Amino acid sequence: MKTAPTHRPPFARTIVTQIYNFSAGPAVLPKEVLQEAAADMLDWHGSGMSVMEMSHRGPEFISIYEAAVRDLRQLLDVPSNYKILFLQGGGLGENAIVPMNLVGRVSPSGQPATIDFVHTGSWSGKSVKEAARYATVNVAASSEGTRFTTVPPQSGWKLTPGAAYLHLCTNETIDGVEYNFVPELADGTPIVADMSSHILSRTIDVSKYGVIFAGAQKNIGPAGLTLVIVREDLLGHALPICPSAFDWSTVAAHDSMYNTPPTYGIYIAGLVFAHLLRQGGVAAAERRNIAKAELLYAALDADDFYQNRVAQDCRSRMNVPFYLRDETLNDTFLAGAKARGLLQLKGHKSVGGMRASIYNAMPIEGVQALVDYLNEFAGRT
Amino acid sequence: MKTAPTHRPPFARTIVTQIYNFSAGPAVLPKEVLQEAAADMLDWHGSGMSVMEMSHRGPEFISIYEAAVRDLRQLLDVPSNYKILFLQGGGLGENAIVPMNLVGRVSPSGQPATIDFVHTGSWSGKSVKEAARYATVNVAASSEGTRFTTVPPQSGWKLTPGAAYLHLCTNETIDGVEYNFVPELADGTPIVADMSSHILSRTIDVSKYGVIFAGAQKNIGPAGLTLVIVREDLLGHALPICPSAFDWSTVAAHDSMYNTPPTYGIYIAGLVFAHLLRQGGVAAAERRNIAKAELLYAALDADDFYQNRVAQDCRSRMNVPFYLRDETLNDTFLAGAKARGLLQLKGHKSVGGMRASIYNAMPIEGVQALVDYLNEFAGRT
Known part of the structure; x- marks a missing residue:
């Protein structure tokens, strides 16, 4: 595992054009479902x-x-x-x-x-x-x-x-x-x-x-x-x-x-x-969920800036808790995430840290946006 | 109590322009609330x-x-x-x-x-x-x-x-x-x-x-x-x-x-x-509910075509069960009501007959529409 570069705030602000909601539940629902519910x-x-x-x-x-x-x-x-x-x-x-x-x-x-x-x-x-x-x-x-x-x-x-x-x-x-x-x-x-x-x-x-x-x-x-x-x-x-x-x-x-x-x-x-x-049923959802989880865990594992403590073969594809190596940066991390439209990433109060829940309704674009932010916040180039 | 005239089907069809839902529950909600929920x-x-x-x-x-x-x-x-x-x-x-x-x-x-x-x-x-x-x-x-x-x-x-x-x-x-x-x-x-x-x-x-x-x-x-x-x-x-x-x-x-x-x-x-x-709180709602209940019970009591069996001083302002004198007309009554946009008037299966639930969100116009239909169906002039 590589050692991460030191974090260098402040990082650039971007205009939020898309919200991604990583809540552990109640959680994100498919946009098409909400549109249908509104129409009905x-x-x-x-x-x-x-x-x-x-x-x-x-x-x-x-x-x-x-x-x-x-x-x-x-x-x-x-x-x-x-x-x-x-x-x-x-x-x-x-x-x-x-x-x-x-x-x-x-x-x-x-x-x-x-x-x-x-x-x-x-x-x-x-x-x-x-x-x-x-x-x-x-x-x-x-x-x-x-x-x-x-x-x-x-x-x-x-x-x-x-x-x-x-x-x-x-x-x-x-x-x-x-x-x-x-x-x-x-x-x-x-x-x-x-x-x-x-x-x-x-x-x-x-x-x-x-x-x-x-x-x-x-x-x-x-x-x-x-x-x-x-x-x-x-x-x-x-x-x-x-x-x-x-x-x-x-x-x-x-x-x-x-x-x-x-x-x-x-x-x-x-x-x-x-x-x-x-969308192809549960088997197709599983393929999407495997791809999303692999993308996110790879970013967390890239160096020691972030840490997920769960054994590799028991890691959840749905709920991904992680910790910053330097936990004094937690609030800065969450504020920067929110500014990018990446919501509800705070970990459960009983364990602290962060948690990204990436249920069925989270598109891979949302995970990619989180990964981009993880990399940016960690100062990775 | 007067004796009602004999029922004379068929009665005129009207174009439904307004639905009134008399369900005992889940029941009608204020239209403004549903509009706000749809917008949100x-x-x-x-x-x-x-x-x-x-x-x-x-x-x-x-x-x-x-x-x-x-x-x-x-x-x-x-x-x-x-x-x-x-x-x-x-x-x-x-x-x-x-x-x-x-x-x-x-x-x-x-x-x-x-x-x-x-x-x-x-x-x-x-x-x-x-x-x-x-x-x-x-x-x-x-x-x-x-x-x-x-x-x-x-x-x-x-x-x-x-x-x-x-x-x-x-x-x-x-x-x-x-x-x-x-x-x-x-x-x-x-x-x-x-x-x-x-x-x-x-x-x-x-x-x-x-x-x-x-x-x-x-x-x-x-x-x-x-x-x-x-x-x-x-x-x-x-x-x-x-x-x-x-x-x-x-x-x-x-x-x-x-x-x-x-x-x-x-x-x-x-x-x-x-x-x-x-809308003025509960006291104002109570005044509206008294007016609605009086209107409906008066139509049921006008003669013996319909019957509500509850003692006058114990009658509910919210749930008004009633029976047709001639229960062979029940299906005709319900079909005619539905054709006029007066929905869910069938009584609970355990007691039969009809029931009009006139909760807070039922406007007096809905009760008036039901009363008009009650009078028409009873052949009252």
């Missing part, structure tokens, strides 16, 4: 209503809902024995809703069930705390000792025989760590994956999971919508304390309309799904 | 971002949130010892979240708490079922015997000494029954009011309640946002099984940002609040 706002398809004004039980909204489910099923090739549910509560809510729905499956007589976790960062840590309200929790493996820079290899996981399920956060939004494998569990324990911050960014084999869930506000749509994909045989075991609005069986039996769903969020998600299909 | 969609106030794309922790969204809370506090004259919270889960979710937050206050040592309910229709019935997961439930009074056409007078309520709280649904959306009084409880038992379908439609004295909650999708904004107004001394008693995303104390301590809130819903709600202030 007062009158969806000649209905005389905004989508926000439609009864969730009317034919107009039902058609929106059905198209969204159909397109998502196609995008992720969801097998027919999996239900697609739209709920409320976000990723944090789901971290409690998952155990309320699943621990009853293995402890019908009331003895405490055990849930296994792999602790790879902030979000899997939160899931352990939430689940401890409903079951015995076992951290089968943790990368906390290396400050969450790796995914512990499966060979070292201390799994519990007969566990209710194994919980993974397959992309850690704050720590920038992403799984590059799907564990194989010999005893058939279901795998529950929190894919909030990388769903739809890469092809997955849904059949390897019992449950996949995701808050919408990264690659799907607006905050307030939560997606759950659940294998049908796992339904029907909710604890008595599970609110009916969050009982997956009840929600599934009513096509996500047992109570009023977040209709506008489902509508925007549907626009995102249709847009993604027009 | 790709670039909120020069930020270069849609509101949907903003980090909930950034200065842009924080300013949107703070304005919404400030305006709502002004609209309802919320005392300073009450917190205003934005959550997810809707009215049904809150029916479970309320007991999870409140029953621990009176049963710290684990003996079951009792919750009192007044059962005045479909929604208070649902609240009893949800609360039974967490406490002993006592139906202190019920109007089920008269098919939910009244609010039982307080003198007959069988309240429980030391109850955790008394739960009321102060406007029953399906049954069209609205409270015209606030009970006075001598022993200081907190009153919890589900105001989902009439909040902001009339002036209220918040200090008479311990908790007020409401799903947004009637008078506030889009589905997926839930409003909770809670007296501060009632915080801090959540059961261990309460998910942290729904623990009011946690949510309050983080200004509704412990997890990602439904940001776009909060934004739309803020536009609705600001619009309502410009």
Whole structure:
């Protein structure tokens, strides 16, 4: 690794002609989706209503809902024995809703069930705390000792025989760590994956999971919508304390309309799904995401001016945390970025530094603009 | 009461120039709000971002949130010892979240708490079922015997000494029954009011309640946002099984940002609040709502062609269910209404008939258009 030249502020100001938003979520959406939403706002398809004004039980909204489910099923090739549910509560809510729905499956007589976790960062840590309200929790493996820079290899996981399920956060939004494998569990324990911050960014084999869930506000749509994909045989075991609005069986039996769903969020998600299909689906998105991530990590790795601390094979393609070698320059870096239209690059308060989230809707031109700025700020020629 | 003339179809077709949407929820929003949302969609106030794309922790969204809370506090004259919270889960979710937050206050040592309910229709019935997961439930009074056409007078309520709280649904959306009084409880038992379908439609004295909650999708904004107004001394008693995303104390301590809130819903709600202030606030809205309700009920009461079964002093100003004397005409009535741009008048499937929801955003011109149609369809001259 080369040593970077010393930073030489001030750097040239440019006129901002294009905004790129690197927020970790709520995050950038495809411009075409926002244009369509704006055009539809007062009158969806000649209905005389905004989508926000439609009864969730009317034919107009039902058609929106059905198209969204159909397109998502196609995008992720969801097998027919999996239900697609739209709920409320976000990723944090789901971290409690998952155990309320699943621990009853293995402890019908009331003895405490055990849930296994792999602790790879902030979000899997939160899931352990939430689940401890409903079951015995076992951290089968943790990368906390290396400050969450790796995914512990499966060979070292201390799994519990007969566990209710194994919980993974397959992309850690704050720590920038992403799984590059799907564990194989010999005893058939279901795998529950929190894919909030990388769903739809890469092809997955849904059949390897019992449950996949995701808050919408990264690659799907607006905050307030939560997606759950659940294998049908796992339904029907909710604890008595599970609110009916969050009982997956009840929600599934009513096509996500047992109570009023977040209709506008489902509508925007549907626009995102249709847009993604027009762009070639998830496989094409994955190719774009690999190119974007390679471009950005190469700029961070070019010398020691910047640092990403995650092991090479566990680096997230979606969330790229990095640190300036000289952290006294942080504010200057962020101000210069903002002046160039490169927004929301400040790292999460729990880890500091910087973070560039480069979700599906971030074009490679945005990553290139960031890379240009990284190079300029580092004084590279 | 006069006897109506026999109905004489077919009636004249008119060209639809104006849509009026009588949906019970999600429901009509002020046109000015939708216009502003459409204009902001790709670039909120020069930020270069849609509101949907903003980090909930950034200065842009924080300013949107703070304005919404400030305006709502002004609209309802919320005392300073009450917190205003934005959550997810809707009215049904809150029916479970309320007991999870409140029953621990009176049963710290684990003996079951009792919750009192007044059962005045479909929604208070649902609240009893949800609360039974967490406490002993006592139906202190019920109007089920008269098919939910009244609010039982307080003198007959069988309240429980030391109850955790008394739960009321102060406007029953399906049954069209609205409270015209606030009970006075001598022993200081907190009153919890589900105001989902009439909040902001009339002036209220918040200090008479311990908790007020409401799903947004009637008078506030889009589905997926839930409003909770809670007296501060009632915080801090959540059961261990309460998910942290729904623990009011946690949510309050983080200004509704412990997890990602439904940001776009909060934004739309803020536009609705600001619009309502410009229209003269809640007192002015109440005057408009009284005029609208009087106009509609007078047309229903003119003869026996239509029937509203709710006792005069308990009739809702927001949700007006009614039946045709000859129910074989229901489909003809609905088709004729739709042809005139009068949408979503079909009654809830559980009670049948018709229902006109005339929330804040329904102009009196819409009610007049419905009245004109009611008269025409009834063959009144």
